[in-house]
Amino acid sequence: MKYAIIGPGESRSFPTGDGFRQAAVGEEEADIVVFLGELVSARPDKAAVLVELGTECLGVHTGEPVEPGLETVVGFARYRNGQDDPSPLVELVRRPETNDKAVAAARDMFEAAGLTVVVCGDQAGRIVDRLVRPKYNAALRFLDEGLATQKDLDLTCKLGLGYRDGPVERVMRGGLTRHFDVTSALFEVYGTPAYAPARAAVVAAARRDGGKD
């Protein structure tokens, strides 16, 4: 499955130099068109049109319900903690009207690139951020409240749950401002306390926005 990449902009999923970018072909010969940091537009002659998502829903690009001609548009994001190397996980996002064959083509393309693909509905945070951000908020709150030291919080998760890294070290490495941005977007949608950015993230964002960092 050949693909073309539209948009030279920064991509969290496929940073400059990533092998996936290098294997792209020209749009004329591509079966799939991948939009990175560009406004998506219909490509009726292609098997699928992919658009990289940030914290927004796919519906922002396709309209809700999906506008005619955009049924082959599939959202995607490769999970990445802050500026860590991108993980092998690609979350594919579809709407109810999204064409099944377009989703299958997108899956085939990413799997051929050696990535692990999961398909999810068009809900804020997709799977990973929806589940892990409240946990990071809780861990940061526990730290504030003195439940345990950061070392013990992280060690407990590594030894007790087999995590590769603890929640506090992970969210801090990923960036508290990044955590603020993601949780703020989720909180806007869900409005539940679990997604309200933790105090430490609010402080970090305030310093960034005040030019102190």
Add this chain to the structure above:
Amino acid sequence: MTGKIETVGVCGAGGTMGAGIAIVAARAGFRTVACDVSEDSLARARKQTEGFFGKSVDRGKMSEADRDQALAGLSHTTRLEELSGCDLVIEAIYEDLQAKRELLGLLDGICGHDTIFASNTSTLSITEIAAGSQRPDKVVGMHFCLPAQLMKLIEMSPGLLTSPETFQAAWAWTETCDQVPVETQDKPGFILNALLVPFNNDAIRAVEAGVAEPTAIDAAIKTGLGYKMGPLELVDLVGLDTQLRLCEAFYPITLDPRAATPPLLRRMVAAGLLGRKAGKGFYTYDRDAMFGG
């Protein structure tokens, strides 16, 4: 003052957790009295313990002499009075505040004044449990992870009235057993369950909200975050009924909406979809093989 710990008692030693804790103590060379109300459970635990030590020898993790010494130092009883000579008694009975309080009250009249009482509770307050004893300064939280004989981590929690000497002696004992203690405040779920129970609930709610199939949710968490097991696989392993009980223990205390029982969990438990032990939960199991649900 707290004296040297030489003899360790384990209450609830016929259960999986209690048997594992008894193994930890006996393996470290302590005289260990494994106590349970059920003779059958104790007999089963004894057999499992012998099997475990046997495998440890086979795998070169333990010498035959050490195995023999550990087994010789491990006794089993249904009589609580036989804990009278223990310097440390670890209770691992079922998660019920009143039952644990009553047990401590009984142990008050059996054990010496210097005996440390440790609770393996995963959800209850150490301070509230200690209120069942006339010597709450001698009560400490000591939460092992399943399976205790393999997992190094122990969450150590002082209650409001736990003396520093008690906490330090209990902490030192865990290190003598080659375990890794971490200190947490006496708060619901300590660290592990306070993070895990709501996280698992969030995953169940994601299924209910139609975010993705269980296989996709678990694959995303394992691939994206590097976890060894997805949250729904884990809930299936520990049992959906256990997750429900944890929710019912946490939510009334914390009023954290994430700790509240997800409606889907309640329905699945009612339907007998309890996870691996029932053959079906979020996944369907055939023997030990796992298939997408």
